[in-house]
Amino acid sequence: MALCSSDGALALPSELIVQIFSFLSDRDKLRASAVCSRWRECLFYPALWTELKLRVGGGTNGGGSGSEQTPRLEFLMRKFGSFVRELQLEFAPLDGCLSPLQHGVEAVESDPQFAKDAMVIYLDQVLCVLGSLRNNRNLQKLSLYGDTCILQDDSILDSSYLSQVDQGGKKMKEIQQLFEEILSNSRQLKWLSSAFMLGVVAPCSLASLSNSSTSSLEHLSLIDSQLPSLISTIELERLTNLRSLSLDFCDFTSDMCRLLAGGDRAPLHRLSLLLNGAALDVKPLDGTTTEDDWKALVRRSTNLRVYIMAMDVCSQDLLRVLKPSMPLERIHLDSYSTLVTDGVLELISQQYHKTLSHFILMRDDAGFPDLSVNRNEDPLVLLAWRCVHLAVLIIHGYTVWSHNLVAISRLRGSNLKVLEVSEESIDFDPDQSVYVEGDPVHNLVKEVSLGLGRVWHPSIDNSVVLNEPTQHFHREMQSFSAGM
Numbered sequence: 161m162a163l164c165s166s167d168g169a170l171a172l173p174s175e176l177i178v179q180i181f182s183f184l185s186d187r188d189k190l191r192a193s194a195v196c197s198r199w200r201e202c203l204f205y206p207a208l209w210t211e212l213k214l215r216v217g218g219g220t221n222g223g224g225s226g227s228e229q230t231p232r233l234e235f236l237m238r239k240f241g242s243f244v245r246e247l248q249l250e251f252a253p254l255d256g257c258l259s260p261l262q263h264g265v266e267a268v269e270s271d272p273q274f275a276k277d278a279m280v281i282y283l284d285q286v287l288c289v290l291g292s293l294r295n296n297r298n299l300q301k302l303s304l305y306g307d308t309c310i311l312q313d314d315s316i317l318d319s320s321y322l323s324q325v326d327q328g329g330k331k332m333k334e335i336q337q338l339f340e341e342i343l344s345n346s347r348q349l350k351w352l353s354s355a356f357m358l359g360v361v362a363p364c365s366l367a368s369l370s371n372s373s374t375s376s377l378e379h380l381s382l383i384d385s386q387l388p389s390l391i392s393t394i395e396l397e398r399l400t401n402l403r404s405l406s407l408d409f410c411d412f413t414s415d416m417c418r419l420l421a422g423g424d425r426a427p428l429h430r431l432s433l434l435l436n437g438a439a440l441d442v443k444p445l446d447g448t449t450t451e452d453d454w455k456a457l458v459r460r461s462t463n464l465r466v467y468i469m470a471m472d473v474c475s476q477d478l479l480r481v482l483k484p485s486m487p488l489e490r491i492h493l494d495s496y497s498t499l500v501t502d503g504v505l506e507l508i509s510q511q512y513h514k515t516l517s518h519f520i521l522m523r524d525d526a527g528f529p530d531l532s533v534n535r536n537e538d539p540l541v542l543l544a545w546r547c548v549h550l551a552v553l554i555i556h557g558y559t560v561w562s563h564n565l566v567a568i569s570r571l572r573g574s575n576l577k578v579l580e581v582s583e584e585s586i587d588f589d590p591d592q593s594v595y596v597e598g599d600p601v602h603n604l605v606k607e608v609s610l611g612l613g614r615v616w617h618p619s620i621d622n623s624v625v626l627n628e629p630t631q632h633f634h635r636e637m638q639s640f641s642a643g644m
Contacts, residue, residue, distance in 0.1 A: 217252035241292025246301035290338035301351035340368035353381035381406030406432035410443040429644035437473035454485035490518035505539035523557025569611025
């Protein structure tokens, strides 16, 4: 930055200063703007800030509490909200309602006031963001994600809490109105995503989308486990150029699938579906896509690929929804109380051997069930053998025998780009110690590393394999859809 510290930097024309800024990272832009007032003025030139990626909230990650971040958010949105083309924003109110203690962190359940405070901050921050975007006609991408679903699942945010935080629902109504204004004022929206944003999207919100944006929209994701379907077949019919869709599995009906299979619209390339077992009593699987529906959709959309996350879904329901003609590329089975059976893995490896590339198997429980019991062949080894395009395999909460892990590494080799298995999930056959000398863990690391063609180690930090499922779904959906 020698140029910035010289006297000549002060006399540079604004056009050149902006050009210099264009080569700098966001942090370096901010540092360079300290040269003088002219450089600070050039910092906010619209062409330099076509895209913003922000995560708001969280006192546990060194970024300050949610309330401390509000002025910064207000400043950024005031400067960029009216012209930014792409905005990706994650709200983390849960982090903001954790209270540091002498020996750790106190959960929100132990002091409901933290949850209330976090929700007040969340509502104010959402109002700030949407209020700044309401007149932005250049907006092309809007992606919002909120961690509030964790609080909702724990019944921290029930109607009594919300009535205390937002009396009469005034802020909620204003938020929904602002969101609909953004949709109606948009002219070239290509990407619209709102995941678990409490109070932002209503079932009628999509009807506000301007006619010009209905033609330009290519990706749509509206998910909120607390609400009925946010995407109706009638509204979807307007989106003729849609190429990527993300929604609750139970909302992906036969009618919707048949509509997407129509010849008068663009073929669908990416479909992300979230199946929540806890919600099946309220939103049953009746009326969802049949095998014939999938066949019709695939005939129209030959390049279609599907990503599914199933949270706490029993094996009986999984066997019901995994249709043979579904072009499944990625599947994430995540559970707390339910148990995925070997039959489900057998079905997946047989039906999707030509398309499956990502397989994640998670169980957050003290027990580590063995899926290879009473079987001649381990179902995970069979999956690695059959699924020739398998590139990502992540396992936690199920027993993985060391010799099977070696077999998986040899079967897929260097094509298996990600192999994450938690250390506590790995078990060793006591009979092997008779034939293999030395430390079994060391031998396992050596053999798997040889099989993969790179250095490999079991995952000691469970945060690598265990994270908030809905956040994982949102981020995986983003990368999955961006690759269409």
